[in-house]
Structures are given as C-alpha cells and as structure tokens.
Amino acid sequence: MRDGLRFQKGDILAIGLVLVLAVFAFCLFLPENEKGTRVEIYRDGVLAESLPLWEEREITLEGDYTSVITLRDGRVAVTSSDCPGEDCVASGWIDRAGRSIVCLPNGVEVRVVGDSDVDFVVG
Amino acid sequence: MSKAKQIALCAVMVALALVLSYTERFIPLQMLVPLPGVKLGLANIVTLVALYRLSPKHAFLILVPRCILGAAFGGGLTGLLFSLVGGLLALGVMTIAKGIKFFSVYGVSILGAAAHNLGQILTSMVLMQSVYVGAYLPYFLAVAIFTGFATGAACGGILRVLQGVKL
Numbered sequence: 001m002r003d004g005l006r007f008q009k010g011d012i013l014a015i016g017l018v019l020v021l022a023v024f025a026f027c028l029f030l031p032e033n034e035k036g037t038r039v040e041i042y043r044d045g046v047l048a049e050s051l052p053l054w055e056e057r058e059i060t061l062e063g064d065y066t067s068v069i070t071l072r073d074g075r076v077a078v079t080s081s082d083c084p085g086e087d088c089v090a091s092g093w094i095d096r097a098g099r100s101i102v103c104l105p106n107g108v109e110v111r112v113v114g115d116s117d118v119d120f121v122v123g
Numbered sequence: 124m125s126k127a128k129q130i131a132l133c134a135v136m137v138a139l140a141l142v143l144s145y146t147e148r149f150i151p152l153q154m155l156v157p158l159p160g161v162k163l164g165l166a167n168i169v170t171l172v173a174l175y176r177l178s179p180k181h182a183f184l185i186l187v188p189r190c191i192l193g194a195a196f197g198g199g200l201t202g203l204l205f206s207l208v209g210g211l212l213a214l215g216v217m218t219i220a221k222g223i224k225f226f227s228v229y230g231v232s233i234l235g236a237a238a239h240n241l242g243q244i245l246t247s248m249v250l251m252q253s254v255y256v257g258a259y260l261p262y263f264l265a266v267a268i269f270t271g272f273a274t275g276a277a278c279g280g281i282l283r284v285l286q287g288v289k290l
Contacts, residue, residue, distance in 0.1 A: 002227075005279040010225030011233070015268055018237040022264035029258040045252025084197075087159030100255045102159065102247065104201060109251050 036097040036112030039076050041069065044107040053095065053112065065106045076110055078103060124290065132177070132290065133185050140169035140189040141196070158262055160243075163270050164236055170214060171232055171278040176290060179218045186210045201250065205243050212242035228282065232275030236267035 002008060041049040043063065051057065053076065059069045065083040069076065075095040078088040081103060088103035088110075097114030124132075143165040152161055166189060173182040190210055194203035216238035220231045240263040247256045 003283075004224075004227045005282050006227055007229045007279075008227045010223075011227055011230035014220070014226055014230035014233045018233060018264055018268050018271075021237065022261040025257070025264060026261035029255075029260065042251070042253065085160065090153070090157065091159065098255070098258070100253070100258075102251060102253075102256055104159075104247060104250065105199075107251075109253055109255070111253075111255060 034097045034114045035074070035095055036099070036114050038113050039071060040111045040113055042109040042111065045109075061106065061108055063106045063108070065103075067103055067106050067108055069108075069110055076112060077101065078108075078110060081106065129177075129181070133173075133181060136169050136173055136185045137188045137192065140166040140185065141192055143169065144189075144193055145196070156262075156266055158259065158266065161263070161266060164239060164274055165277075167213065167232070167235060167239065168274050168278050168281070170210070171217065171228065171235070171274070172281055172285075174214070174217055174221060174231075175228065175278075175282055176285060179214070182214055182218075183211075186214055204250070205246050208246045209239040209242040213239035227275075228279045229272060229275035232278060233268055233271030236271030236274065237264050240264060240267045 036053050039049075039051050039053050040047055041059070041061070043061070048061075049059065051071070053071065054074055055071050057071045058079075059071075061067045061069065065081060067081040067083065067088065068079050070079040075093040077093040078091065078101050081089050083103055083105040085105070088101050088106075088108070091101040094101060094110075094112055097112055100109055100111040102109050147163050147165045150163060152163055169189075170182050170186055173185050187207070190203055190206040193206055194200065198206070213235040217231050217235040220226050220234045226234070241260070244257060244260045244263060248254060
C-alpha cells in the first residue's frame with residue numbers, strides 16, 4: 001500500500017541526494033593532512049592571538065564564559081570551559097592544519113594553520 | 124475548522140514540540156556521534172505532522188513560537204537564531220518535498236533534517252565569521268540521514284494512527 005506514510009523507493013533518492021551533498025561538502029572542505037605550525041585564536045571572528053603550535057602554554061579567555069586553551073606537545077585543545085554543552089572541550093586535541101575547535105556560546109574559535117595556508121575569513 | 128480550534132490545536136502542538144526538544148537533551152546522542160550540538164530533532168516530528176495534517180501555514184505558526192519559547196527556556200539569543208534558521212529552512216524544504224509524490228514522509232523528513240543541519244552550519248559560519256566551521260557539514264548531513272529516517276518513522280506511525288481521526 002502506497003499512502004506516503006511508509007518507506008518507498010523514491011525515498012532512496014532523498015537519501016542519495018543528501019549523500020551526494022555530503023560528499024560534495026567533504027571535498028570542498030577536504031582537511032589538509034599537514035601538521036599545523038601555528039595556532040590562531042579568534043574572538044567573535046576577530047584574530048585575538050596567534051602563536052606557534054610548539055609552545056607550551058595555557059591561555060584563559062574571559063568572555064560570557066571562561067575557556068581555558070592549552071597548548072602542549074604540538075597540539076592544542078580547549079581543556080576546560082563553563083559554557084553550556086562544553087562542545088569545545090569534547091572536540092579534544094587538534095594539530096592538523098585547517099582544523100578548528102569552535103565554542104559558539106563564548107564566540108571563540110581555535111584554529112590550527114599551516115605554512116601553506118591561505119587565510120580566508122568571510123564577513 | 125473553527126479559528127478557536129485552530130489556535131488551541133497549534134498551542135497544544137507548540138507545547139508538544141517544546142517538551143520533545145527538552146526531552147531530547149537527555150538522549151546522549153553525542154556519545155554515539157561526537158559532533159558538537161548533534162540532536163535527534165524530535166521537535167521536527169511536530170512540524171511534519173502539522174505539515175501533513177494541517178498546512179504549511181499552521182506548521183509555520185507552530186514553529187516560530189516554539190523557537191522563541193525554546194530560547195526563553197534556555198538556549199538564549201544565539202539558540203534562537205540557530206533554531207529559527209534551521210527550522211525555517213527545514214520547513215521550506217519539507218513543504219516542497221511533500222509536494223513531490225516520489226517521497227514518502229521518510230524522504231520528506233530526511234530532506235528536512237538535512238536542510239535543518241545545513242541551516243545551522245550556515246548560521247555558525249556567519250556567527251563565527253569563519254568558513255572553517257563548514258568542515259562539519261558533511262558529517263552533519265550524513266547524520267541527518269539517520270535522524271531524519273528516525274523522525275520520519277515516528278511521524279509515519281503517528282500519521283497512520285491519526286488517519287481515522289478527524290481533527
């Protein structure tokens with residue numbers, strides 16, 4: 001019975017469409033498999049700090065919430081934050097160029113960049 | 124349907140959507156899929172049912188108060204922007220997809236979930252003023268296939284039960 005309330009063949013097309021879009025988006029944002037050299041910290045889209053990835057440092061950012069960014073062993077992570085959800089902390093450690101950790105509630109983006117990176121920011 | 128009944132029905136569905144979006148915070152989907160802010164999108168079931176049994180206009184009138192109240196109960200202004208952009212884009216896509224006989228409620232729901240996630244990524248790109256956030260897009264689209272299927276199945280079940288019920 002085809003009443004539009006049960007899975008039907010056409011729905012495979014919907015799945016296919018979303019998959020194609022996902023693959024397209026994946027290719028568009030293909031992560032460069034190159035180790036990053038610098039860390040850039042953005043606050044509300046504005047570059048606040050730029051430091052070499054090999055530094056050993058802990059940076060505390062005070063905003064709407066307090067986030068602690070840790071640089072250690074050539075990697076960077078948001079190690080603690082009192083923002084709701086703590087998605088930034090859950091993102092873990094990153095060290096590849098082009099990868100970033102985002103904390104939306106606090107308006108913070110921690111981005112790893114490489115030497116060959118062309119830095120482009122919209123807005 | 125009388126005006127009073129329409130208002131009452133929409134109000135009940137707003138309440139239902141709010142409870143669903145509150146409840147889903149306790150489902151630890153993030154443990155399974157480690158993506159920031161990943162959700163099942165249970166409130167979309169209400170939008171879908173409204174779209175099928177009422178009209179796109181009614182679905183809109185349920186969606187907007189739901190987003191505003193959801194922001195008031197927690198989520199804040201950024202939360203409002205996220206749910207509104209995602210929700211409206213999803214409603215638009217689902218309205219179009221529903222018109223295509225090819226798709227059952229499953230297909231409509233999957234496309235809606237994908238549109239919702241796309242809207243949220245676009246919002247965060249604008250808010251963060253960064254295109255890098257877009258790197259999450261493929262993963263969120265892939266997740267939308269599963270969450271959209273799940274909410275589509277729930278909605279299909281509800282609509283089948285409601286088939287004999289006169290609203």
